[in-house]
Amino acid sequence: MNYIQRGTHTFKMVNIALFAGGFNTFAILWGTQPLLPEIVKEFHISPAVSSLSLSSTTIALAVSMLIAGSLSEVFGRKPVMTISLIVSSILSILTAFSPNFHLLILCRILQGISLAGLPAVAMAYLGEEIDPKSLGMAMGLYISGNSIGGMGGRIISGILTDYFSWHVALAFIGIISLLASLIFWSILPKSTHFKPRKFEIKKLAISLFVQFKEPGLLYLFLTGFLLMGCFVSLYNYIGFELMAPPYSLSQTLVGFIFIVYIVGTFSSTWMGMLADQYGKRKLLMVSLFIVLLGTCITLNSSLSLKIIGIAIFTYGFFAGHSIGSGWVGQIATHDKAQASSLYLFFYYAGSSIGGTVSGAYYSSFGWHGVVSMIVVHTIISIIIVIRLGSISIRALRHSPHRI
Template identity: 70%
Template sequence: MTYMKRGTKEFKKVNFALFAGGFCTFAILWGTQPLLPEIAKEFQISPAASSLSQTSTTIALAISLLIAGTLSEIYGRKRVMTISLVASSMLAVLTGFMPNLDLLITCRILLGITLAGLPAVAMAYLGEEIDPKSLGMAIGLYISGNSFGGMAGRIITGILTDYFGWRTALTGIGVVSLAATFIFWSFLPQSTNFKVQTFKVKQFGIGLFSHFKTPGLIHLFLIGFLLSAGFVSLYNYIGFQLINPPYSLSQTLVGFIFIVYIVGTFSSTWMGMLADQYGKSRMLQLSIIILMFGVCITLNLNLWIKIFGIAIFTFGFFASHSIASSWVGRLAAQNKAQAASLYLFSYYFGGSIVGTASGTFYINFGWIGIVIMIAVLSTISLLISISLGAISSRKIKFLKVQ
């Protein structure tokens, strides 16, 4: 097999294409998150109920990820990703024209289904085409595109909402995503190490559940679930916190809060490189500790200190997600797309379920309820990562003896 190595022209093209694809996917996926207060106001519903416009998409995405990865094994990596991005961008344009909440949620569910193609396949593509010594950096760059897309999508929708309304904002994200899709299709090379497989239901089931027997993978699935649960909860309800007194920020300023995603763009790449150098276990644990430190800082009432805490939290989250994602590709000996899909299923399922359920904590206990919940989830993640590190160490020692 021939792999693309860091520094080569092909390596740069792959990372630029997947950066554009990640931007497109996550700008669409999280486009409604900063608009939840506006949606709640227009349809006269609670914060938790308004979050359904967001979590309906992530739930549909989580389930569809299990199928999208398998489709790419049959029809090819690039084809599935490209179709996914085109369909999602067109649906995103239509979302802004939905006249009521039911149709909005229906359209967002369809978006969740079509969006699954890129995240389910991208990590498998990288795992097959990129040199293992450069994989951590490549995954980090891809996730940096995700974080940049999430940031830009939120900022764009915030600005457009203040000037033209939230419906125009959602349509605008779709138009921008169509342009990003064209860049993705133009730059991404066809797979060279991919082998077409025939679909068989029995083999699909066996392959899917075999990943739960692989030492360490279930730990990563749980970590993805818990970290995403905390991350989505924080960003779902920080907008409600900031538009109310004593801050009383406009929708545009709330959207600009998401500029802290820049630190996630940096941390996912940088910490991914450090994980290649110093070990995934050590850097994953450090990243989770940084995340916990950041969320505690957000308890401070000073706006700038609160934003600083959000930035530290975001740094730790994207670093953790980057390391865990690349670790899945290394642990899965076969059916890498399925393994990546299972990790992302856990990741988005956690964000979907807890992201809405945590609204109860916010309604009853305010911001401190959200912070305590995230701190507990992060502590559990840290303990699981320590256990994962022990499993990894034993495996390395065994291989050395062999």
């Protein structure tokens, strides 16, 4: 079987397409995050309640990915991803016209459902089409598109909100995303190793839950849950922290804090390549310790050190996500899209639960409360990866790419 190898024109087209798709998805998904203080003011709600504009989207995304991954086993990878991108872009434009908080939440839930197609299927597409020796780099480039999309969405929404309104910001993001969707549709190669299944709900459901029997998959799912809970907790409430005294930063400056995503773009690709060379277990462990270090640095009252801490945290997070998500596709022995969608279900469930629960910690204990929660989650993740390593060495010894 001929797989797409690094250095070829097809490899380049795949990476550009999935980069554009990742940009689209995560610009839309995270575009409201820096707007939480504005949403609090306009709708007269608490910070924890305002986080529902993100949590409602991510939980809808998490659940829908289980369905989207299964549908792609029947209808194909590219069609499901393309429809997802176009519909979510249109919904982003419509969301900008929400007149009240309840309608905003409804629109964001619909966005979460429509956004599911790309993240649920992209990892499976790469796992099927890319040569195993090039997969770490390809997965890293895809994750880098996610990070730039998340960064771009946040920065754009922050600037446009300062100069116009959050309504204008969301509409603009929707227009950019629609253009990215057309690029994705036009240049992504069709699947060559995909074998469609019949639409049999019972068999699809059984194959979904059988994934839990794969050695190590559940540990990766739990790691994704905790890691994403940490990530959203930090970025949801750092805006409140920096817009309050003694920092008193503007919405635009807070939006530019997300430029540290650039380090995530670098780390997801570079650490993915190192994981191909030195082993995923070792590099995932290193990534988690980097997350822990960055989190603790944000406790410093110096603005410059706090931003450095955020950058270090972001570096570790995207490295860990790149390695973990790529590992899922290699451990899974069947129905890889379903395995990927399960990982992302836990991943975004962690976002929804962690992002909202940490709001209560922030309201009660301030930034120290958020940091304490992140530290506990990271330490648990490290323990899980140690356990995952022992399972991998024992049960997956026959495949060095999996360890």
